[in-house]
Amino acid sequence: MKKRLFEIIDFVLKDDNIIVQIVDNNYIDNSLVIPVYQFKAYLDRHDKLYFEANDYSTGQLLTKAYILTFENYWEETERDYREEDLYDFIIVTCFDFTKAIDNIILRQKLTQYLW
Secondary structure, X not given: OOOOOOXXXXXXXXXXXXXEEEOOOOOOOOEXXXXXXXXXXXXXXXXXXXXXXXXXXXXXXXXXXXXXXXXXXXXXXXXXXXXXXXXXXXXXXXXXXXXXXXXXXXXXXXHHHHO
């Protein structure tokens, strides 16, 4: 498993939002509220709601394309895959390096006062 910049504790779909709880870290707040329409747009852009299936039952290769609705995606996709998609979404759209930079500056100021 790859090293992550933060860990997702839990997430839940409530009304038209996804509420994500994150372990304390240097990059992002511990709780995020993601509007479903933003997450769905991300999934659309990255073809996460689209898949193809091959069928050989007739003796010939038959490829079918499927497009999931968001509701189908949320209900039928395994939790680990949804968590990975949420992690990627947060990295791309919500990640804030200024929090990490502010913490570095604060630590530098504290060490200057201690010396």
